[in-house]
Amino acid sequence: MLLLAFAALLLVVFAVARARQRAQLREGTLLVAAVVFAALGVLQLLVSSDPDAARTTIFVVAVAVPVILLVLAVFLITNGITMLRLEGRSLANLLSLLAGVGLLVFPFLLLALLAWGGLGGFLAAAGVVLVAGYAAAAFVAFLVSSLLYAALPVPRQPRAIVILGSGLIDGDVPPLLRGRLDRAIAAWRRASRAGGEAPVLVPSGGQGPDEPRPEGEAMAEYLRDQGVPGHLIRPETRSLNTRENLEFSRAIVDDIGAPGPPLVVTSDYHVLRAGLLARRRLPGARVVGARTAAYFVPSAFLREYVALLDRQRGLHVMFALVFGATLVSVYAAIFLV
Template sequence: MKRLILLLPAAGLIWYLWPGSVGIWNIGNFLGIGLCVFLLLWGGFAPLLKRRAETAGHLKTYRTGARILSGLLTAGFLWAGILTVQMILAANRTPPKSIPAIVLGSQVRGDEPSLDLWARIGAAERYLKENPKAMCVASGGQGEGENRSEAEVIREKLVGRGISADRILLEDRSESTEENIRYSKELLEKHSLGSHAAIVTDEYHQLRASWLAKRQGLTPYAVSAESPRNILSAMYTRELLALTATLAWG
């Protein structure tokens, strides 16, 4: 049983280190690495700490602290589970035929899309080819380390895959998911494209995108890109934090 308890955080540590092999380091995998290391240390040293507490006459204090720690970890994992179920449901909300798509930007490295942006471009391509009358908003500004805006790169790659440039509207001002949605909505209104939108983004990102879209008066549906498995741990955990922050502070 003890080996199993140690095996789980050890496997988790490998999972959270994996994104680093492709240069992905963010608060998501830092938090996951820290948690797994803590659990490994706690699993390995808890018996020793308990014996020392008992010898020093502080066993009651030790047990109280252990219960509090266990409760916090349980609450955290339960909260993550609740959000994960909601993320899965949001990622599977199939859009009606031919409604406009909003492709949310992600990091561009120089002139080339990052792994998750490639996934979103691929999902947008499939949707637009399956719905030849649908328009598309390529959304995303130019950030640090990007030679061009994310929107321009999205449009270029879609055109290179056979999507007519006439079907792609450019939103190149945004610097966050909230701005992606808000500025894209302005384009939909300007071109009389209605208030229904197929949001093209990673599965884990669909829930927060749908919340933000509803705040802007849009009716969102999901065109979900399959997140690259080698970066999923970092991006998923970061999204759990972003969802919690959105609920807490709006």
């Protein structure tokens, strides 16, 4: 019952966090943890009240997990090949392929470490399981947090709409960036029809080393071509990353002075990280995502996940240790008590 009580507590904390309606990784972490502890609590009850049902449940899970991992590995490898074919060779485009290969290699690595024998082999295998388990749990929490943030209500009358740049191709707006601009135009038209003052659009992006002009300039040109009046477009052309997008756009947004929260438009996979960055750099902003081509999504989400891990390396090391200690404690609570 202790595990079920802890799951209920996590759900209460999740509800409190959800009520704040802001981008936060803790929402996904709390919800996933509550579901896991609830499942373990049910298993604990089965072990004590119906051992045969508990053994059957464990057997089904033990069979299902390798099958699911195999299917996921094949999917990721196939997606990785598609990414290389359509997007070219780069580390970011290799992520889904590497993840799929890693899933296939993982069981053989464990068998090799255990075959090594002795305490050293066992501890090495346990360490690999801990790191892989934590990485998988953190990724699921990241996905759930992204979905929860994307489901929050969108302001219908923002005072400004900031569009984050994503790179030009030969000085022109590519499909990925066009999706962001089209989503911003749709939000602008909806706000204009709702009455009141039409929001200002802030296309944000500087000039990269391989670009003939700033992204903000090309984005502004696209907006004008789609019928947005020029006086409602205020490009930001100095930023080189998401953090600078938000920081440099803030001065433009603050200068507008109209009521209502700012709206930030990016791609769907980038919503959570942009929302986390916006909390300090563009307070009150709500970030929304434009649809991305389906084949691009797995690698894009993996890239965002890696970026978030890298941003808080020390914190995740501490969480991984807590994760390992929790697994040992839960195992003892279910099978040794």
